[in-house]
Amino acid sequence: MSIPPPPGPQQPQDPYGPPQPQGPGPYPQQPYGPQAPQGPQGPYAGAPYAVWGQGYMPLNRPAPVNGIAIAALVLGVLCFLPAVGLVLGVIALVQIRKRGERGTGMAIGGAVLSSLGLALWVLMLATGGGSSFWEGFKEGVSSNSSLSLVQGDCFDVPGDSIDEDVYDVDTVDCAGAHEGEVFGTVRLSGGSYPGDDYLADEAEDKCYTLETRYTMDTWTLTDEIDVYHLTPTRESWEWGDHQIVCVFAHTDGQSRLTGSLRSDATTLTADQLAFLKALNAVDDALYEEPEDYAEEDLEANKAWAGDVAEATAEQAGALDGHTWQTGARQPVAALVKDMAKAGKAWTAASTAADVDTFYEHYDTAYAHVDGAATVTARKALGLATTPPTYEDDSEGGSTGGSSRGSDDGLDV
Incomplete structure (x- = not known):
């Protein structure tokens, strides 16, 4: 004989689920767990609490880092534009305080480093060190040369002869044996590559004047000594090599010279x-x-x-x-x-x-x-006593050194 269930909202218990509350309650229970409360105007009408969606914003999200603080720190570390780095550090601290952002340490560090850099720049300018640094910097940039030779340098070339393309040199003491001696350099203006013919003409003209200034006792320039011009190539010109180097070397391009040929106001009585x-x-x-x-x-x-x-x-x-x-x-x-x-x-x-x-x-x-x-x-x-010999121009000779180097496109 079947016994009907007692009246009321009781529902059958799921033997595998959590026990359902028994007895009357303000909200009837549905077969598959608690449902949203029903009201006279539909689900959730008059609900006593807010309903959450599928996502939520975590309460511990970190504040963003102030970008100006980062810039201030970078400028401070690099010591580049220290005044700007100091100003950016102060601006960053103000923004961090107002916005609640992170980066206080970076802003302070950038401001401190920029202050030190600014003080260093002021000291250099006051003592003249800044001017020396800038001149050296400009010289290093404008003389982007693999040789970097200056007047008075003596050197050897790694190859067999200075009569070939020269891309590197080893500077040596002029008192000893050496393959070349620099008696002058000619700085050319920038712009596009002027061409081989122009460089050859400039070398011939300018080096002659520098030769007589460097070696006033021309009698020391024997028949075994010739003049070579080391000039930029088209490729090296693009890298900032805008210098002609005027060089004394042996006529055969291989034999070595001994002692300096310099005779000017720095060496003469x-x-x-x-x-x-x-x-x-x-x-x-x-x-x-x-x-x-x-x-x-x-x-x-x-x-x-x-x-x-x-x-x-x-x-x-x-x-x-x-x-x-x-x-x-x-x-x-x-x-x-x-x-x-x-x-x-x-x-x-x-x-x-x-x-x-x-x-x-x-x-x-x-x-x-x-x-x-x-x-x-x-x-x-106490000067040289052997008179120089002069070749006859009418027979294809030359009274001066050979104008080579420019024609061969030697890199300076």
């Missing part, structure tokens, strides 16, 4: 300097001889002879007016007399009526150039 200035001024006038022979342009050659006569007379006067050491006084006086004779011959050549007369006086004048009186005076002053 007062008497040696006065003597070489006078004779080099006469040489400069002689080097201006016209390319056309007198047969082709007599008037141009006569004008040149007049210039040489004027330079000879002027420099003879400079030598005569200088006070010489005892041992050099008589030899220099004899040279002055010899120069006076040469001056008269040059003057006569400048007024010659025809080519034959011009060459007659020309030969007489040249007989006094680098003559015995010059050798004697040089010996008394």
Whole structure:
């Protein structure tokens, strides 16, 4: 006989689930767990608490880090724009306090480091160190060269010959054996690569002037010494290599030189300097001889002879007016007399009526150039005493060093 269940909201118990509460309650229970309360206007109407969705915001989420604090710390560590780093540090602290952000330590650290950097910059500027640093920095950037050679450096090349492309050197003491000696450098303006021909012309022109300044005693430049030009390549130019290097080396490009060829105000005595200035001024006038022979342009050659006569007379006067050491006084006086004779011959050549007369006086004048009186005076002053030899330009020779390097595109 079946017994009906007692009246009421009781429901059958799930033998595998949690026990259901028995008895009446404010909310009827459904078969599968507690449901939302029912009200007169549908589910959740008049619910006594808020309903949560599927997600929630955790209460322990960290505050964001202030970006300006990070920037202040970076500038402080790098010591770059310290004033800006200090200002950013202060701004970051104000924002952190207002917004509740993190980064206080970074802001303070950046401000402190920037303050130290600012103080260091002020000290450098006050003592002149900043100027020296900036000049060195500019030189390092503008002279982006694999060689970085300066006037007075002596060096060896890793290869077999300096006559080949040079990409690196080993600097050595000039007193010992070496393959090259730098007598000057020429800094070129920026811009696009000027081309091989332009570099060759610039090297030929500028290095000649630097040669006579570095080695005033030109008699030390024997037949075994030549001039080489190390110039930028198109590739090295793009990296900031804008320098021509003027170099003394052996004519064969392989043999080594011994001792420095430098003879200028840093190495010469007062008497040696006065003597070489006078004779080099006469040489400069002689080097201006016209390319056309007198047969082709007599008037141009006569004008040149007049210039040489004027330079000879002027420099003879400079030598005569200088006070010489005892041992050099008589030899220099004899040279002055010899120069006076040469001056008269040059003057006569400048007024010659025809080519034959011009060459007659020309030969007489040249007989006094680098003559015995010059050798004697040089010996008394402790200068080189072997006169240089000059190749004949008409036979394809050259009175100076070879202009190579630029044509080969050697990297400086």
